[in-house]
Amino acid sequence: MSSATQYQILYNRLKKEILADVYELGSVLPSENELSASANLSRSTVRQALSQLETEGYIVKQKGKGSIVKSKSRALNLLSFQGFSATVGNDHLQTTAIQEPELSTWPADFFFELSELEQGAGCIHFIRVRSIDEQAVMYENTYIPHLNLPKFTRLFKLKTSFFEFLGKTYDIEVVGMDQHIWASIADIEIANQLGLKVGDPVLKIYRKYHTNRPHLFLYSMLFCNTEKYAMSNSSGGVNA
Amino acid sequence: MSSATQYQILYNRLKKEILADVYELGSVLPSENELSASANLSRSTVRQALSQLETEGYIVKQKGKGSIVKSKSRALNLLSFQGFSATVGNDHLQTTAIQEPELSTWPADFFFELSELEQGAGCIHFIRVRSIDEQAVMYENTYIPHLNLPKFTRLFKLKTSFFEFLGKTYDIEVVGMDQHIWASIADIEIANQLGLKVGDPVLKIYRKYHTNRPHLFLYSMLFCNTEKYAMSNSSGGVNA
DNA sequence: CAGTGGTCTAGACCACTTT
DNA sequence: AAGTGGTCTAGACCACTGG
Numbered sequence: 001m002s003s004a005t006q007y008q009i010l011y012n013r014l015k016k017e018i019l020a021d022v023y024e025l026g027s028v029l030p031s032e033n034e035l036s037a038s039a040n041l042s043r044s045t046v047r048q049a050l051s052q053l054e055t056e057g058y059i060v061k062q063k064g065k066g067s068i069v070k071s072k073s074r075a076l077n078l079l080s081f082q083g084f085s086a087t088v089g090n091d092h093l094q095t096t097a098i099q100e101p102e103l104s105t106w107p108a109d110f111f112f113e114l115s116e117l118e119q120g121a122g123c124i125h126f127i128r129v130r131s132i133d134e135q136a137v138m139y140e141n142t143y144i145p146h147l148n149l150p151k152f153t154r155l156f157k158l159k160t161s162f163f164e165f166l167g168k169t170y171d172i173e174v175v176g177m178d179q180h181i182w183a184s185i186a187d188i189e190i191a192n193q194l195g196l197k198v199g200d201p202v203l204k205i206y207r208k209y210h211t212n213r214p215h216l217f218l219y220s221m222l223f224c225n226t227e228k229y230a231m232s233n234s235s236g237g238v239n240a
Numbered sequence: 241m242s243s244a245t246q247y248q249i250l251y252n253r254l255k256k257e258i259l260a261d262v263y264e265l266g267s268v269l270p271s272e273n274e275l276s277a278s279a280n281l282s283r284s285t286v287r288q289a290l291s292q293l294e295t296e297g298y299i300v301k302q303k304g305k306g307s308i309v310k311s312k313s314r315a316l317n318l319l320s321f322q323g324f325s326a327t328v329g330n331d332h333l334q335t336t337a338i339q340e341p342e343l344s345t346w347p348a349d350f351f352f353e354l355s356e357l358e359q360g361a362g363c364i365h366f367i368r369v370r371s372i373d374e375q376a377v378m379y380e381n382t383y384i385p386h387l388n389l390p391k392f393t394r395l396f397k398l399k400t401s402f403f404e405f406l407g408k409t410y411d412i413e414v415v416g417m418d419q420h421i422w423a424s425i426a427d428i429e430i431a432n433q434l435g436l437k438v439g440d441p442v443l444k445i446y447r448k449y450h451t452n453r454p455h456l457f458l459y460s461m462l463f464c465n466t467e468k469y470a471m472s473n474s475s476g477g478v479n480a
Numbered sequence: 481c482a483g484t485g486g487t488c489t490a491g492a493c494c495a496c497t498t499t
Numbered sequence: 500a501a502g503t504g505g506t507c508t509a510g511a512c513c514a515c516t517g518g
Binding site for chain 2: 486487488489490491495496497498
């Protein structure tokens with residue numbers, strides 16, 4: 001929490017209203033001047049809030065028309081599982097716990113560089129397997145520095161959405177990420193968990209998530225079975 | 241082309257300077273106030289240019305410090321080759337022609353859905369292999385609908401940058417893309433071209449590029465050797 | 481034509497980093 | 500203390516969409 005900025009407050013309000021269908025898909029938001037007047041903010045500040053909604057895919061702006069509600073997509077538009085035609089909805093997605101969160105030291109040869117702060121804090125580690133319609137597609141190894149996350153191991157239930165939990169419990173939001181991707185080969189553990197044979201090709205993805213807390217990063221190492229489902233994403237839409 | 245805005249001009253200048261090593265990796269750009277003074281622009285306008293550089297991954301801003309040059313990643317911030325530590329510069333990147341551009345019909349089982357317009361136009365097809373320091377890393381199969389691209393097969397030289405060519409010759413710019421990613425296995429052709437053994441894992445990427453021409457899309461099918469170099473990208477960084 | 485978003489200016493105060 | 504980027508204001512003119 002702490003002191004949120006004006007544009008963040010407006011951004012959150014509008015996002016909430018879009019998700020709550022106050023503004024329906026395809027309709028226009030109040031104009032920048034109207035928002036400026038009603039929220040008692042300068043137009044620049046309103047534009048900053050709208051800009052964030054735009055880059056996250058909630059709205060599209062059109063000169064002369066207005067800000068049009070485009071989708072209720074989640075924030076990060078980066079490489080998620082999709083079927084070839086339709087997106088995989090929550091109905092079809094299951095999560096299985098392989099290892100419950102435990103506090104330990106960081107792996108010796110951790111791929112990403114860690115700050116001294118992170119090194120000293122130790123890490124929380126857990127493993128999940130994600131499935132789509134009973135088909136295991138992703139083996140997910142997550143590492144989190146134990147920085148000011150009281151009672152994490154007690155509170156977090158692996159079955160729930162990790163990002164949602166962080167938001168609701170600690171006000172932590174993911175604002176970006178770096179990722180590295182390789183084609184790799186399933187070892188015995190990965191093969192077992194993903195229903196593959198040892199030596200089958202798997203997608204290996206290392207991710208570093210950036211959060212709204214300045215020095216807090218989250219790390220994931222993913223192994224994906226892409227036999228049936230590809231990883232996919234879109235980019236584009238321009239800028240401020 | 242046409243009348244560029246002030247912040248676009250500044251953005252392009254800074255990007256060019258970063259790519260030309262005027263500002264080295266890890267160094268700081270001139271401060272917003274300095275740029276504002278030297279370019280004779282308001283600080284807001286300077287911030288808009290820097291903001292675009294940031295969302296595209298060229299710089300990172302740090303309160304109290306400055307704008308730090310982060311990488312020379314290509315414009316479209318989506319999945320490009322990077323070494324583990326340093327970005328791969330143009331000095332280290334070679335292109336080999338495998339098949340020169342030729343006009344033909346579309347493949348029978350083309351992965352992406354094609355419009356009637358595209359179907360009727362036929363396609364230009366060429367194959368390149370990209371290498372980093374003599375190490376082949378990407379087998380690139382490109383398909384372009386033959387829509388109002390006069391003399392393409394005569395004008396385009398495979399050794400030159402494809403996107404740059406489209407921009408300079410036809411004023412076509414890539415503004416976004418969709419991509420699908422799988423872990424796959426090298427067949428005899430791919431293995432030969434990438435210096436792998438048949439059965440080695442490769443990254444398979446199908447891309448559909450969106451351009452500034454409303455109905456013009458470009459298609460690529462990539463096969464990547466990720467033994468030494470990973471594919472990587474960043475997302476996030478906020479806005480104006 | 482009035483209304484919209486796109487660009488731009490010239491200020492201001494703040495929190496943060498470095499010296 | 501000086502300098503940096505982050506936020507915010509109150510204006511202005513423009514190009515574009517709609518009636």
